[in-house]
Amino acid sequence: MEIFAMAVEALWSNKLRTALTMLGVIIGIFSVIAITSVGQGVQKSVEQQIQALGTNVLQVMAGAARSGNISQGLGSTSTLTWEDAKAIAQQAPSAQVVSAYLQRNAQVVYEGVNSSKTVYGTDLNYPDARNIYPQEGRYFNQEELDNAKQVAVIGATVRRDLLADAGNAIGEKIRVRGEVYEVIGVMEAKGSQGPIDRDDIVYIPLTSMSARLVGNNALSGVSVSGILIKSSDPTQLAAAQFQVTNILRLRHNIYPPQEDDFRVTNQADIINTFTNVVGLFTIMVVAIAGISLFVGGIGIANIMLVSVVERTREIGIRKAVGATKSAILNQFLAEAVMISFVGGAMGIVIGIIIAFIAANIFRFPFVVSPWSIIAGFGLSFAVGLIAGVIPARNAAALDPITALRSD
Known part of the structure; x- marks a missing residue:
C-alpha cells in the first residue's frame, strides 16, 4: 500500500507528463476494443440479415455486361428469364420454392409526395422464398399475375414515407413511373440491416412490371434480374446449386470452356466469406493497434x-534510510504499470463508447466481447511491466552515496 501511495503521488505531481505518456496505450487499447466490437457488430448484422432471408436459399443473378475488358457488374445484362425459373422448379428435385423477380429503382408518387423507391416485380412464390408476408391486406393472386393487373404491395417504410396520412393504406392509389397502381397489401416490417432498408420496397406483379415499366423482354421469354431457390433442407443446398447450374447451362447452351452467363450464390457461402473478410480486417487493425501499444511502451520507458x-x-x-533494492524496483515498476493500466482502462471505456455510437449511427448490433476487454487489460498490464523493467532496475542499482551527491 505504501508503494502504491507513493506511485500515485509521483504520477499526480506530473499530471501532464503522465497523461501524455498514457496516450499511446489509450490509442492502442481503444483501437482494439472499438474495431473488434464494430467488426463483430457488422458480422452479426449480416448474419441476421441473411438468416432472416433464409439460410437455405440460393440466389441466381444475371450475368455481367462488358465494355471492352471492364465488367459492368452482375445483373447489367439480361441473361435470365422467367422460363428459366419455371424450368428449375420442374427439373431440380432439391428446389422446394422457386421465384423469379425483376428489380428496378423508380419514382413512386402518392398525392403529390414523391420518393425514389426500389420496385420488385415478382411471381406468387416470392413471399415464401424470402420469408416475408403481408401484415395488412394480401399479396396479389394468380389472376392478377396472369393479366398484369396494376396492383401493389408496399413495405412498411414506403407506407410511412408516402401514406402516413392515410388511415388505411389498402385501396389507395400510388403512381409508379407514371402508372397507377392500387395498394392491396402492406408487408410485415423486416427492419434495416446497415444501409439496406428491406421495408423500402414496392412489390408488383412480374408481368405488369415487365410489360409496363421495363419493357425489355428477352427473345426467349420475360427477362428477370434474378431467381431465388429455396431448399427444404440447408444440407441440400450444394445439391440444389449443382442441379440449378447444370439446368441453366443446358438451357443457355453453355459448354466448357465457355463461361457461365449467370452466377449462383449460396447464402451460407456469403456468411463464411464475410466472416473471413471481417476477420482479416480485424487482424490488420489489431496489428496497427499493436504498433501503437509498442510506441506507447517506448514512451513509458523513456519517461520512466x-x-x-x-x-x-x-x-x-530512500536507500540511506534503509530502503532495499527490491523496494526501489517495486516502486518504479508500480508507477510504470499504473500508467499503463490506467491508460488501458481509459482506452477500454473510450473504445466501448465509440463502438456504441457507431452501432447506433450505422444501425448494427452493439457487441462487446468480454475477451477483448480481458485482452485490453492484459496488454496494458504487460506493456507497463515490460516498459518499466529497465528504468526500475536502473533505479534499484544506483549507489546511495553517488545518488546523494547528485543535484
Missing part, C-alpha cells in the same frame, strides 16, 4: 528513465 534521473537524490535518500 527520465524520472529516474530526475529523482536520483530521492532514491539516494
Whole structure:
C-alpha cells in the first residue's frame, strides 16, 4: 500500500507528463476494443440479415455486361428469364420454392409526395422464398399475375414515407413511373440491416412490371434480374446449386470452356466469406493497434528513465534510510504499470463508447466481447511491466552515496 501511495503521488505531481505518456496505450487499447466490437457488430448484422432471408436459399443473378475488358457488374445484362425459373422448379428435385423477380429503382408518387423507391416485380412464390408476408391486406393472386393487373404491395417504410396520412393504406392509389397502381397489401416490417432498408420496397406483379415499366423482354421469354431457390433442407443446398447450374447451362447452351452467363450464390457461402473478410480486417487493425501499444511502451520507458534521473537524490535518500533494492524496483515498476493500466482502462471505456455510437449511427448490433476487454487489460498490464523493467532496475542499482551527491 505504501508503494502504491507513493506511485500515485509521483504520477499526480506530473499530471501532464503522465497523461501524455498514457496516450499511446489509450490509442492502442481503444483501437482494439472499438474495431473488434464494430467488426463483430457488422458480422452479426449480416448474419441476421441473411438468416432472416433464409439460410437455405440460393440466389441466381444475371450475368455481367462488358465494355471492352471492364465488367459492368452482375445483373447489367439480361441473361435470365422467367422460363428459366419455371424450368428449375420442374427439373431440380432439391428446389422446394422457386421465384423469379425483376428489380428496378423508380419514382413512386402518392398525392403529390414523391420518393425514389426500389420496385420488385415478382411471381406468387416470392413471399415464401424470402420469408416475408403481408401484415395488412394480401399479396396479389394468380389472376392478377396472369393479366398484369396494376396492383401493389408496399413495405412498411414506403407506407410511412408516402401514406402516413392515410388511415388505411389498402385501396389507395400510388403512381409508379407514371402508372397507377392500387395498394392491396402492406408487408410485415423486416427492419434495416446497415444501409439496406428491406421495408423500402414496392412489390408488383412480374408481368405488369415487365410489360409496363421495363419493357425489355428477352427473345426467349420475360427477362428477370434474378431467381431465388429455396431448399427444404440447408444440407441440400450444394445439391440444389449443382442441379440449378447444370439446368441453366443446358438451357443457355453453355459448354466448357465457355463461361457461365449467370452466377449462383449460396447464402451460407456469403456468411463464411464475410466472416473471413471481417476477420482479416480485424487482424490488420489489431496489428496497427499493436504498433501503437509498442510506441506507447517506448514512451513509458523513456519517461520512466527520465524520472529516474530526475529523482536520483530521492532514491539516494530512500536507500540511506534503509530502503532495499527490491523496494526501489517495486516502486518504479508500480508507477510504470499504473500508467499503463490506467491508460488501458481509459482506452477500454473510450473504445466501448465509440463502438456504441457507431452501432447506433450505422444501425448494427452493439457487441462487446468480454475477451477483448480481458485482452485490453492484459496488454496494458504487460506493456507497463515490460516498459518499466529497465528504468526500475536502473533505479534499484544506483549507489546511495553517488545518488546523494547528485543535484
